[in-house]
Amino acid sequence: MTVRMRARAAEPPPAELGRSPGPPTFDGFYHAHFRSVTTQLWAYTGDLGQAQDLAQEAFCRALARWDRLARYDDPVAWVRQVAWNLARSRWRRLRTARNHLLRQRRQEPEVAGPSPDRVAIDRALAELPANQRRAIVLHYLADLSVAQIALQEGVAEGTVKSWLHRGRAALATLLNDNTEGVGDV
Template sequence: MTALAEPGSETRIAVHHDPPSFDEVYAAHYADLTVQLYAYFGDRQEAHDVVQEAFYRALIKWNSVAGYDDPVAWVRRVAWNLAVSRWRKARTALSFLGKQRRIEPQTAGPGPERVALVAALGTLPDNQRRAMVLHYMADLPLAEIAQREGVAIGTVKSWLHRGRAALAAELDLSDNAGGAR
């Protein structure tokens, strides 16, 4: 504080103001800015988020923001810019969704045969199950299965034979001729 005396008047005190602290600006203006953005958004949580983000950005560079003539105006402008940006993103997302098919194609779940097959495969030993899946479902040739498993082709043939027999028994797939289907 500095006292200045003027002739013919009482002594006046001139006060030198330091820039406001971040805490002071936040406490004094957070609620007002939130109400303003709430009126824009119509969503209290979005308004809180935008104002919090604006104050966070102000805090990061508070040394320069505090030196502005009106630091609150800077925070307000950042908050409004963030609000407009969120509004634009939401509008773009809604536009994209509006162009999408209204009804997703429905597919039926697995039939009882498929469920029974998966359950029956689960009863096989690991090596037989892998050989059955790789050969019949992944369409791999015997030589490639043998190479992957590190065994001879004859071993793979044996696993497939035993696996088919076990599945036929498990699923009761025998026909009148006595052979497996």
């Protein structure tokens, strides 16, 4: 009895005897052809990750239709064609998106960086107390009057005048300190 079991275990499976057990399984098909389809797509796209994604998508679509595809003479040709169509579609979408972005990009003139004087003024303004800085910016850059600044800040006009006076004095000192030694090289 044990001899017979050994003899049966040594017999090749029916597929190896030339008898076809039925249509091929999807798993066997996938394992047999995924690498070659991926390699072809990699050569086409130049990107291994993208090639693997495209091949995977094509095989997923084949799985959904496997009952019909299994009867084809060459089901891998169908998978390959689907993968190539997916690659072309992806390239078209990318090209369309790139062209759309290029059309949307506004051509703004190139603006030169701030001058050294502007940098010095900005640095000096940053060192002023907040109320003096606001008063100077509102008066000299926003062109607001002393009365308008007083109304906006909720203080008396005399307070705004004091902020402007102290702010200008501090700016003069800070700007003189920043420019000393610049020309003494």
